[in-house]
Amino acid sequence: MNFLQVANISRTERDEQALSNVSFTQPAFHKIAVAGETGSGKSSLLKIIAGLTQPDSGNVFFEDVRIEGPAEKLIPGHKGIVYLSQQFELPNFLTVAQVLEYVNELPEEEAQALFKICHINHLMKRRTDQLSGGEKQRIALARLLITSPKLLLLDEPFSNLDMIHKSTLKSVIHDIGEHLKITCILVSHDPLDTLSWADEIIVLKEGKIVQQGSPQEVYQHPINEYVGGLFGKYNLIAPDKTSAFAALSIEQPAGKKMFIRPENLIVTEDTSASHSIRGVVKNSSFFGHDYEITVMLPENNIVIKHSEPLVKGSVVSLQLRENGVWFI
Numbered sequence: 123m124n125f126l127q128v129a130n131i132s133r134t135e136r137d138e139q140a141l142s143n144v145s146f147t148q149p150a151f152h153k154i155a156v157a158g159e160t161g162s163g164k165s166s167l168l169k170i171i172a173g174l175t176q177p178d179s180g181n182v183f184f185e186d187v188r189i190e191g192p193a194e195k196l197i198p199g200h201k202g203i204v205y206l207s208q209q210f211e212l213p214n215f216l217t218v219a220q221v222l223e224y225v226n227e228l229p230e231e232e233a234q235a236l237f238k239i240c241h242i243n244h245l246m247k248r249r250t251d252q253l254s255g256g257e258k259q260r261i262a263l264a265r266l267l268i269t270s271p272k273l274l275l276l277d278e279p280f281s282n283l284d285m286i287h288k289s290t291l292k293s294v295i296h297d298i299g300e301h302l303k304i305t306c307i308l309v310s311h312d313p314l315d316t317l318s319w320a321d322e323i324i325v326l327k328e329g330k331i332v333q334q335g336s337p338q339e340v341y342q343h344p345i346n347e348y349v350g351g352l353f354g355k356y357n358l359i360a361p362d363k364t365s366a367f368a369a370l371s372i373e374q375p376a377g378k379k380m381f382i383r384p385e386n387l388i389v390t391e392d393t394s395a396s397h398s399i400r401g402v403v404k405n406s407s408f409f410g411h412d413y414e415i416t417v418m419l420p421e422n423n424i425v426i427k428h429s430e431p432l433v434k435g436s437v438v439s440l441q442l443r444e445n446g447v448w449f450i
């Protein structure tokens with residue numbers, strides 16, 4: 123039995139293809155993140171899986187049962203699947219306890235454990251209009267989880283959250299998977315949210331899956347520049363601009379560009395080192411845990427990461443980490 127099977131889903135919105143033949147399967151407890159630029163179809167996909175949007179063609183099966191869309195049933199949605207939208211709403215003028223009691227069917231002990239996981243125990247007496255955005259979101263999440271779903275669909279849960287609320291929510295999402303045994307699909311366009319959490323990443327562009335793989339695969343071996351760019355900074359060196367890399371004896375496939383993540387280039391002390399690239403430091407920018415350094419090569423500039431700033435105008439020697447180059 124497949125836990126979730128998405129089979130050839132397509133949907134058109136205003137004459138544009140929002141989703142085009144999207145297919146994938148998800149085993150239970152396998153954490154899937156969906157990434158893609160704005161308008162690539164991420165929310166549409168989640169809503170179709172939740173049974174809240176009707177696909178034009180294709181099917182979604184949840185535990186081998188076909189999910190009916192809103193055109194096929196009176197009350198949209200599917201038992202066992204919950205969707206936390208970017209625009210969730212809580213009832214006004216009620217306390218958090220009242221909001222949750224209304225939907226709660228869990229025994230008291232389980233409900234308390236759930237509230238603890240969601241970091242909301244201390245908010246029970248507050249009214250819903252007396253909460254911060256991050257607190258409201260965790261109440262909305264608890265309100266869905268209290269129905270004991272098997273599949274949780276989270277649509278950009280971290281957008282609009284400051285670092286503190288974001289880190290609380292990250293630990294909540296981690297604990298949901300660990301302790302509540304709920305499978306999750308997460309949509310986010312921040313690479314840091316998805317790379318560290320997901321077992322598998324599905325990348326959408328213009329409604330199509332362009333790459334699907336482990337976080338390591340999509341980060342280190344993107345299929346194209348679009349995927350590479352979604353997950354962080356990179357250097358892309360055209361085939362006719364690689365003279366500075368000659369000493370590295372890299373075998374370059376014809377017509378392909380060199381793709382190198384900044385952290386795959388490391389500064390070596392020895393400026394005469396063979397098997398290294400020499401360049402001149404153009405500038406250093408502070409990024410908290412490290413510096414981003416732009417280095418001028420004869421034909422182009424490249425960006426590297428380094429633990430300290432480097433003096434502008436100084437000559438540096440760089441080495442490439444093992445398997446640090448990819449071609450696209």
Ligand SMILES: Nc1ncnc2c1ncn2[C@@H]1O[C@H](COP(=O)(O)OP(=O)(O)OP(=O)(O)O)[C@@H](O)[C@H]1O
Nearest residue numbers: 135136138140158159160161162163164165166167
């Ligand atoms: N209700 C709607 N009416 C008209 N067009 C829509 C509707 N919902 C989505 N679309 C269009 O379908 C395409 C996919 O939208 P969708 O919201 O799924 O993308 P997304 O990847 O989730 O974007 P974002 O990251 O901005 O939320 C976009 O071109 C969007 O404008």
